Amino acid sequence: xxxxxxxxxxxxxxxxxxxxxxxxxxxxxxxxxxxxxxxxxxxxxxxxxxxxxxxxxxxxxxxxxxxxxxxxxxxxxxxxxxxxxxxxxxxxxxxxxxxxxxxxxxxxxxxxxxxxxxxxxxxxxxxxxxxxxxxxxxxxxxxxxxxxxxxxxxxxxxxxxxxxxxxxxxxxxxxxxxxxxxxxxxxxxxxxxxxxxxxxxxxxxxxxxxxxxxxxxxxxxxxxxxxxxxxxxxxxxxxxxxxxxxxxxxxxxxxxxxxxxxxxxxxxxxxxxxxxxxxxxxxxxxxxxxxxxxxxxxxxxxxxxxxxxxxxxxxxxxxxxxxxxxxxxxxxxxxxxxxxxxxxxxxxxxxxxxxxxxxxxxxxxxxxxxxxx
Amino acid sequence: xxxxxxxxxxxxxxxxxxxxxxxxxxxxxxxxxxxxxxxxxxxxxxxxxxxxxxxxxxxxxxxxxxxxxxxxxxxxxxxxxxxxxxxxxxxxxxxxxxxxxxxxxxxxxxxxxxxxxxxxxxxxxxxxxxxxxxxxxxxxxxxxxxxxxxxxxxxxxxxxxxxxxxxxxxxxxxxxxxxxxxxxxxxxxxxxxxxxxxxxxxxxxxxxxxxxxxxxxxxxxxxxxxxxxxxxxxxxxxxxxxxxxxxxxxxxxxxxxxxxxxxxxxxxxxxxxxxxxxxxxxxxxxxxxxxxxxxxxxxxxxxxxxxxxxx
Numbered sequence: 001x002x003x004x005x006x007x008x009x010x011x012x013x014x015x016x017x018x019x020x021x022x023x024x025x026x027x028x029x030x031x032x033x034x035x036x037x038x039x040x041x042x043x044x045x046x047x048x049x050x051x052x053x054x055x056x057x058x059x060x061x062x063x064x065x066x067x068x069x070x071x072x073x074x075x076x077x078x079x080x081x082x083x084x085x086x087x088x089x090x091x092x093x094x095x096x097x098x099x100x101x102x103x104x105x106x107x108x109x110x111x112x113x114x115x116x117x118x119x120x121x122x123x124x125x126x127x128x129x130x131x132x133x134x135x136x137x138x139x140x141x142x143x144x145x146x147x148x149x150x151x152x153x154x155x156x157x158x159x160x161x162x163x164x165x166x167x168x169x170x171x172x173x174x175x176x177x178x179x180x181x182x183x184x185x186x187x188x189x190x191x192x193x194x195x196x197x198x199x200x201x202x203x204x205x206x207x208x209x210x211x212x213x214x215x216x217x218x219x220x221x222x223x224x225x226x227x228x229x230x231x232x233x234x235x236x237x238x239x240x241x242x243x244x245x246x247x248x249x250x251x252x253x254x255x256x257x258x259x260x261x262x263x264x265x266x267x268x269x270x271x272x273x274x275x276x277x278x279x280x281x282x283x284x285x286x287x288x289x290x291x292x293x294x295x296x297x298x299x300x301x302x303x304x305x306x307x308x309x310x311x312x313x314x315x316x317x318x319x320x321x322x323x324x325x326x327x328x329x330x331x332x333x334x335x336x337x338x339x340x341x342x343x344x345x346x347x348x349x350x351x352x353x354x355x356x357x358x359x360x361x362x363x364x365x366x367x368x369x370x371x372x373x
Numbered sequence: 374x375x376x377x378x379x380x381x382x383x384x385x386x387x388x389x390x391x392x393x394x395x396x397x398x399x400x401x402x403x404x405x406x407x408x409x410x411x412x413x414x415x416x417x418x419x420x421x422x423x424x425x426x427x428x429x430x431x432x433x434x435x436x437x438x439x440x441x442x443x444x445x446x447x448x449x450x451x452x453x454x455x456x457x458x459x460x461x462x463x464x465x466x467x468x469x470x471x472x473x474x475x476x477x478x479x480x481x482x483x484x485x486x487x488x489x490x491x492x493x494x495x496x497x498x499x500x501x502x503x504x505x506x507x508x509x510x511x512x513x514x515x516x517x518x519x520x521x522x523x524x525x526x527x528x529x530x531x532x533x534x535x536x537x538x539x540x541x542x543x544x545x546x547x548x549x550x551x552x553x554x555x556x557x558x559x560x561x562x563x564x565x566x567x568x569x570x571x572x573x574x575x576x577x578x579x580x581x582x583x584x585x586x587x588x589x590x591x592x593x594x595x596x597x598x599x600x601x602x603x604x605x606x607x608x609x610x611x612x613x614x615x616x617x618x619x620x621x622x623x624x625x626x627x628x629x630x631x632x633x634x635x636x637x638x639x640x641x642x643x644x645x646x647x648x649x650x651x652x653x654x655x656x657x658x659x660x661x662x663x664x665x666x667x668x669x670x671x672x673x674x675x676x677x678x679x680x681x682x683x684x
Contacts, residue, residue: 080646080647082646082647083646083647086645086646086649089441109441110441181545188647189647224632228545228549228631229549229631240526243525243527244526245525245526245527245543245545356440356441356649357440359649360438360648360649360650363643363647363648363649364648364650367640367643367648368460370632370635371460371464371632371635371640372463372632372633373459373460373463
């Protein structure tokens, strides 16, 4: 049936009754079958949901999961871990979530999580023990609350062509008045406040003192007029650095690595005061609707394939010792990583768990400073 | 509803069912009951969706935060805090300023459009109206992102001006500023302003305009004496429709506002998010509601007075 002919027939008012019925039939069949495809796509069953930071919702780190279950898991993305915790406390149920070591004990305290049976995580034996052995991570029966996945640093990514370095790389770069309104910062206190503590010279042992709050508030207030925008969205920072809108910004490893891969002249600074270091991992919700597939997500993320991608493309450390065998030494040095995470983590200032009251007070203070008070 | 239950009662009249017929008799007699029944689906949704949450909000605003949970002893301390700490009032003022400017800008831009369609378009009016509501065919978030692309450092405006040679370096105040928030809000809510103003302009009796001309009014005097006062209901409706939702807007300042463009909506979100102080968030929501109600009342009162004066 020639479509153009039919249209012409309609225009001339000569469409035969038979052709008209046929067209109606075709339209009916088309309408009735449209949802069929969608339904079939879902027919492989419910995938597990992975609640994670932006940037981890990519197929590259889910190859083993995809091979086993046919599809990617469902993703839900957050920008800051406090936001994620609040959302889950409000009743949002996922299978696997992605907190970091400083938040983990508080996440456990909420009672929303289930210890992870290490025997069911494929390749758990290859995981670097010092990453598992974190304060508050041990659960009953030799199980753990959080299976470590990635580790890295929060530091300054700067444009080597636009930022004129005076002396050594340092946190002072983000307080440099020459570049007012050309500096960027992560918006979450979970990173920014700790970096402020390093800048203010506050020892992490004393973070909980009033004196520390006064000192850190002072440096954060000093920095605020210089900041173009605070954001939890790393893409915003990367784009701003790429365009020259910002010349330096507080980022994680991935921003620098991704920008370098794009050919943007940037460097991930090694500040003389030390960078902020952290370990993030995977926790399982106690009401996880798909516990079996939750273990598939965890196994997939700690697999060597995922680790290779995470190290090479994102510049993060991975928890699986074997992942590092895939990466040549020179590449590791270029990325500022090491086969032994302790070299990097203890060289910087390692984040640590704080009390809920401290978190609330810190966030409240920092948000007020960001708003200009 | 009355009709259907009546016919049901009739259909079952062989089997005696006193209850049904009693009910339909009441229904038949009482107009009020029929009215309430007709309203009941809406009332149900209103109760579940607005009234109950509102009371929860009020109750929560009287609690205080206690670690992960709440201390449910009733206290006004949150309200006291909104007065004792300057940040809350400053953010409220900034929100009213931004959305006030956005409202005025929207009305000023949209009034001529509504006027043109009401008086000078005679064919395909429907198409014109649909065209004016086109921005509403995409999601709000997409419109905000579109403005980010337009106003950005390497955005349409900056690269265009630089290509023409008007500016040397990109204008930085375009993005991450109150200006950006105002421009975006004014564009995003334009359709809400055009439609009510169009309706009230369309309703104006053209013979009044002819009479004014006959009696010697020029086009400008005629506009201010006839057209504008008669279209005021549309302008007032449009102002409310824009001012009220934009004051509490959250996503536009979050994406385009930068540090100085944050509004009260962002701070409320923070209370429910990272700051983890839900009672404070509830308090701020209620304070915002009260302020908007007060401003709306004052505005309504002033326009009434002005209209009386003109009349």
